[in-house]
Amino acid sequence: MILQIGGYVVLVVVWSVFSVRSFLRKQQTKEAVIYGSLMGVCAVIGSLLLSKAPIPSPLAPYLLLFRPFGELILKK
Numbered sequence: 423m424i425l426q427i428g429g430y431v432v433l434v435v436v437w438s439v440f441s442v443r444s445f446l447r448k449q450q451t452k453e454a455v456i457y458g459s460l461m462g463v464c465a466v467i468g469s470l471l472l473s474k475a476p477i478p479s480p481l482a483p484y485l486l487l488f489r490p491f492g493e494l495i496l497k498k
């Protein structure tokens with residue numbers, strides 16, 4: 423399992439470095455920063471998924487925000 427996660431992270435990092443360097447060669451620094459940060463997040467989330475760790479849902483804040491409105495509408 424550790425070897426699989428390590429291989430995944432190495433693959434993502436190598437691919438990200440290659441892509442970021444190609445962005446930088448084209449003088450696209452903003453795109454390189456955004457791509458690098460997104461791939462970093464993807465590497466973390468992907469390794470957590472491979473280890474079968476529970477990942478919190480991104481819907482929780484929206485549920486807390488919109489649930490009272492939905493209940494209010496359904497009561498009418």
